[in-house]
Amino acid sequence: MGLTAPDATVRRRLAAVIRDPQFWVPVAALAAGLLVLRWVR
Amino acid sequence: MIAPAAAPALASPSASRRRGDQLQRLGICSGLAAGAWLGAAEAPTKLAVAQLSPILVSFCMVLGVFLGRWSAPALVQGTGYVRADVRRAPHLVMWAVLGGCLWAVANTLTVFAIRDVGLSIAFPLWNTNSVVGILWGVLFFNELRASDWRRRTAVVGGALLMCVAATIVAMASATQAPAGHAARGVIAALAAGLLWGTMYIPYRKAYITGMSPLSFLTFFTIGELATMGALAMSDAGSVPALWRALAGAHGALLWLLLGGFVWVVGDIFQQYAAKYVGISRGIPLSNTNQLWGLLWGVLVFGELRGAGVATIVRVVGGSVLMVLGAGVIALAAADAGEQEQWRIAAAREGARYGVDADYTRARALGMEPTATGGARTWVDWSVVAAATAVFLTLAAVASRPRVPVDPVWATLLTAAMLVLLAACGRWLWRATRFA
Numbered sequence: 001m002g003l004t005a006p007d008a009t010v011r012r013r014l015a016a017v018i019r020d021p022q023f024w025v026p027v028a029a030l031a032a033g034l035l036v037l038r039w040v041r
Numbered sequence: 042m043i044a045p046a047a048a049p050a051l052a053s054p055s056a057s058r059r060r061g062d063q064l065q066r067l068g069i070c071s072g073l074a075a076g077a078w079l080g081a082a083e084a085p086t087k088l089a090v091a092q093l094s095p096i097l098v099s100f101c102m103v104l105g106v107f108l109g110r111w112s113a114p115a116l117v118q119g120t121g122y123v124r125a126d127v128r129r130a131p132h133l134v135m136w137a138v139l140g141g142c143l144w145a146v147a148n149t150l151t152v153f154a155i156r157d158v159g160l161s162i163a164f165p166l167w168n169t170n171s172v173v174g175i176l177w178g179v180l181f182f183n184e185l186r187a188s189d190w191r192r193r194t195a196v197v198g199g200a201l202l203m204c205v206a207a208t209i210v211a212m213a214s215a216t217q218a219p220a221g222h223a224a225r226g227v228i229a230a231l232a233a234g235l236l237w238g239t240m241y242i243p244y245r246k247a248y249i250t251g252m253s254p255l256s257f258l259t260f261f262t263i264g265e266l267a268t269m270g271a272l273a274m275s276d277a278g279s280v281p282a283l284w285r286a287l288a289g290a291h292g293a294l295l296w297l298l299l300g301g302f303v304w305v306v307g308d309i310f311q312q313y314a315a316k317y318v319g320i321s322r323g324i325p326l327s328n329t330n331q332l333w334g335l336l337w338g339v340l341v342f343g344e345l346r347g348a349g350v351a352t353i354v355r356v357v358g359g360s361v362l363m364v365l366g367a368g369v370i371a372l373a374a375a376d377a378g379e380q381e382q383w384r385i386a387a388a389r390e391g392a393r394y395g396v397d398a399d400y401t402r403a404r405a406l407g408m409e410p411t412a413t414g415g416a417r418t419w420v421d422w423s424v425v426a427a428a429t430a431v432f433l434t435l436a437a438v439a440s441r442p443r444v445p446v447d448p449v450w451a452t453l454l455t456a457a458m459l460v461l462l463a464a465c466g467r468w469l470w471r472a473t474r475f476a
Contacts, residue, residue: 017132029239030143030146033143033235036229039228040150
């Protein structure tokens with residue numbers, strides 16, 4: 001089954017998020033925060 | 042005042058510059074209003090006398106925040122406006138949820154930081170979020186670029202001055218002694234500062250793209266509630282155990298949810314500050330919340346009654362320093378060169394995600410790219426009615442607070458907050474229609 005136009009747009013935008021280097025900064029901060037939280041509890 | 046008409050009305054560079062300067066002043070006013078409301082958010086929670094775990098307290102506040110963040114956009118702009126915003130930039134939903142997760146983890150870390158090193162050390166450590174925010178603002182969003190050295194020095198110096206002031210005030214108003222896990226507490230507080238500073242990346246990302254703060258917060262709060270719910274459930278042990286804990290605390294729930302609601306009002310202003318003056322100025326201005334928290338604690342709840350002269354001197358000195366720091370930042374609004382750099386960052390963002398350039402440009406000026414209806418539907422009124430019903434139900438079972446309160450100061454501070462709400466809210470409405 002081929003992709004519809006909205007599907008393709010969503011996929012393109014998702015890919016843009018993943019390729020955006022700025023996206024990985026908050027993701028890394030969140031991972032670090034969860035690790036610290038696990039350690040301090 | 043320039044009305045929020047169609048964007049083409051500002052085609053001339055001079056009109057666009059005047060509009061930019063007006064929005065700078067509006068953003069600074071929003072940052073100061075945010076400080077007042079965020080600082081007061083702890084006041085209702087002080088009225089909750091039940092012995093609840095700190096994580097349960099945070100969870101209940103987030104429930105109030107959730108209700109506020111869904112009902113305020115429904116009331117002000119309508120859910121149709123939010124849906125239209127999301128259609129323009131759907132990728133920002135993911136950023137909003139991520140931001141909410143960051144907030145919830147940071148907030149929980151502060152609970153443990155206070156437990157391990159006390160408020161006096163923990164508070165200034167997580168206030169370093171302003172320095173983290175300045176770093177991300179410069180690196181990712183062209184903030185403080187192409188501005189003269191005096192403005193750059195004022196913003197960075199003002200933020201550092203406020204960190205020093207926060208240290209002095211927090212040490213003077215400390216109520217809890219360190220419990221012997223210094224390194225753990227310091228790392229928890231620093232991590233909270235890092236997360237709270239980094240949380241502004243999604244904020245700024247959304248606002249330079251053009252999304253309305255009220256639309257962004259509707260999705261931000263999903264990440265916030267989901268993460269806080271997971272943490273509260275993990276703390277309680279199971280869903281039934283969490284439910285039992287909530288049921289056992291029914292008398293305190295109104296005050297906790299009310300605290301969350303007050304927080305939402307402050308946070309909305311904080312979002313407009315981040316949108317119109319950027320994160321490097323918006324975060325320090327919002328951090329004046331410590332000053333307002335102190336006013337509530339000292340004047341309404343009598344927290345420093347019987348304190349020595351040295352403590353009073355530190356509190357007054359630290360507060361004056363904080364006002365000075367905020368004043369210096371407020372006077373260092375972005376000039377035309379820096380605002381041009383923001384436009385470059387916004388255009389880059391729009392190109393990366395394929396967002397309509399007219400939408401991004403119009404929203405950066407607090408305008409609508411096309412005419413919007415703004416009519417409320419039954420969905421909007423249902424959301425507002427449901428939130429109101431929750432508060433009324435909790436009010437019916439709420440316990441009377443047993444904490445002594447100074448009614449005169451409580452009235453005066455509440456009046457000051459309402460004046461700020463009315464003045465800044467009216468200005469935002471008239472100038473931007475909360476775009």
